[in-house]
Amino acid sequence: MSQQQQKQHNVHWLTGQFCDDSKEFEYRSSVATRVRFESRLALILVALVFAMFGITDYNLLGLTREYYLLLTMRVAVISLCLLLAFIIGRHGGYSRNTWLHALPLWILATGIILIIPLRPESLATQITAVVVAIMAFYLLIPNLLTVAALASFYLTGGFFVIALLYVGISPAGALRLALLLIMANVVGYCALLRLEFLQRKQFALLHDERDQNREMMKEIAHRKSLEAQLRMVAERDALTGVDSRSHFMKRAAALLQRAQIEKTPFCLFMIDVDHFKQVNDTWGHTRGDFILTKIAEVCEQSLRPSDVIGRFGGEEFVVALPDTSPSDAQAVAERIKNNVEALPLTDELSDLNLSVTIGIAIAQAEDDDLDALITRADSMLYAGKRDGRNRVVIGAE
Numbered sequence: 001m002s003q004q005q006q007k008q009h010n011v012h013w014l015t016g017q018f019c020d021d022s023k024e025f026e027y028r029s030s031v032a033t034r035v036r037f038e039s040r041l042a043l044i045l046v047a048l049v050f051a052m053f054g055i056t057d058y059n060l061l062g063l064t065r066e067y068y069l070l071l072t073m074r075v076a077v078i079s080l081c082l083l084l085a086f087i088i089g090r091h092g093g094y095s096r097n098t099w100l101h102a103l104p105l106w107i108l109a110t111g112i113i114l115i116i117p118l119r120p121e122s123l124a125t126q127i128t129a130v131v132v133a134i135m136a137f138y139l140l141i142p143n144l145l146t147v148a149a150l151a152s153f154y155l156t157g158g159f160f161v162i163a164l165l166y167v168g169i170s171p172a173g174a175l176r177l178a179l180l181l182i183m184a185n186v187v188g189y190c191a192l193l194r195l196e197f198l199q200r201k202q203f204a205l206l207h208d209e210r211d212q213n214r215e216m217m218k219e220i221a222h223r224k225s226l227e228a229q230l231r232m233v234a235e236r237d238a239l240t241g242v243d244s245r246s247h248f249m250k251r252a253a254a255l256l257q258r259a260q261i262e263k264t265p266f267c268l269f270m271i272d273v274d275h276f277k278q279v280n281d282t283w284g285h286t287r288g289d290f291i292l293t294k295i296a297e298v299c300e301q302s303l304r305p306s307d308v309i310g311r312f313g314g315e316e317f318v319v320a321l322p323d324t325s326p327s328d329a330q331a332v333a334e335r336i337k338n339n340v341e342a343l344p345l346t347d348e349l350s351d352l353n354l355s356v357t358i359g360i361a362i363a364q365a366e367d368d369d370l371d372a373l374i375t376r377a378d379s380m381l382y383a384g385k386r387d388g389r390n391r392v393v394i395g396a397e
Ligand SMILES: Nc1nc2c(ncn2[C@@H]2O[C@H](COP(=O)(O)OP(=O)(O)OP(=O)(O)O)[C@@H](O)[C@H]2O)c(=O)[nH]1
Pocket: 239, 272, 273, 274, 275, 276, 277, 278, 280, 284, 285, 286, 287, 288, 289, 292, 313, 314, 315, 385, 389
């Protein structure tokens, strides 16, 4: 891991959050959906529990003014909690709206604090409720440590001050209460700090792993494209785009073998451009190259997709024609010859009389091999050259 990444993954010892803001934002965004769901659930449960305590209020106070005041306060807190549960459900990822998560805690804390002036005699019960609420703020309601801690400190401080003001507590009792509340905060704070730390460490690890995987996928894609390029270079003739000689030999050998197994006819052409040296000498090598690519194009267009054409070398092409009878092969060769002759070239090449000579070999014996066929097609080709070029010569000798 690079130093930069290491720095990004540092978690603050006091807040339990990533020191790097963008990393923290990324983390919060990644847990937003879960947080939203859990926050809603927690708020609804809390509202229910808070409502249930209304029954104890009634038992203790009866239908008194204090009871109605308490009831109004409880209804207000519960309504706000439910409203916030609804809002959090819609907009409450804490990557942006952190305050939305703080708000219900502060409302609940206020509700709990306000019980004391209304029911001072229930202090003992309320102390338990406050300790439970502090724990819930830290551990049960999904929240950021800072949000939970601030709301807890508010609840702790507010409750302590109100208890001192409204209930006559002895100094020793006050000290005990303060220690208890501090303890509850320390335990909750440490537990949540540890949780936040572990969750972020886990997130950082997963993130690293994902980065490494992405790098690996990139590397694999790069290698694959290199392989494809290499294959292309090895299999294709760079100038004309037809098969390279070696690739042609592989494909043609396989086609010949299949033809021999299936006992279907197989023919092979050797195509040579006539007087190409003269073409080069007169119009230059660049135009010579251009003419070669045009001839390759015309040949390809004159063949079936199942035929295979390769550049054998220089101005010589070779074609394998599976499942082709000698008469069909001759017709195809004539077509190529005619198409080359009629090749539309640029104006500056209008004086050029382009032609090819084609030698055809027919596969006969079952053990006929590709080299033997090529040799035979070659001798047909040279017979054609000898007899004046621009012709097709077929034979099995
Ligand atoms: N422009 C170009 N010329 C090539 C290429 N490969 C081979 N040649 C040329 O093709 C010419 C072949 O000449 P020769 O073998 O004497 O045959 P030819 O002039 O075609 O005469 P015949 O085959 O007897 O009709 C040579 O001048 C080579 O330099 C190529 O890739 N590009």
